Amino acid sequence: SVGDYLLRLRLLMAQRRLRETADAIGRIAVDCGFYDQSHLTRAFKAHTGLAPQQYRRRGGPPRE
Numbered sequence: 001s002v003g004d005y006l007l008r009l010r011l012l013m014a015q016r017r018l019r020e021t022a023d024a025i026g027r028i029a030v031d032c033g034f035y036d037q038s039h040l041t042r043a044f045k046a047h048t049g050l051a052p053q054q055y056r057r058r059g060g061p062p063r064e
Helices: 002-020 025-031 037-048 052-058
Strands: none
Touching: 002 025, 002 037, 002 052, 025 037, 025 052, 037 052
């Protein structure tokens, strides 16, 4: 659906910002269209299996 597409797009934007910047996660959340950091964290974890901070520390997607 359109809503799912937009969510995936916002999550991809957040992933890129987490990898390429040192911006605060709350700032990234708002800039990428999420209501707040908690909203981003819930959606991000459901999509990637990692919290945004874990994703940032690992430098990207989960490693096998």
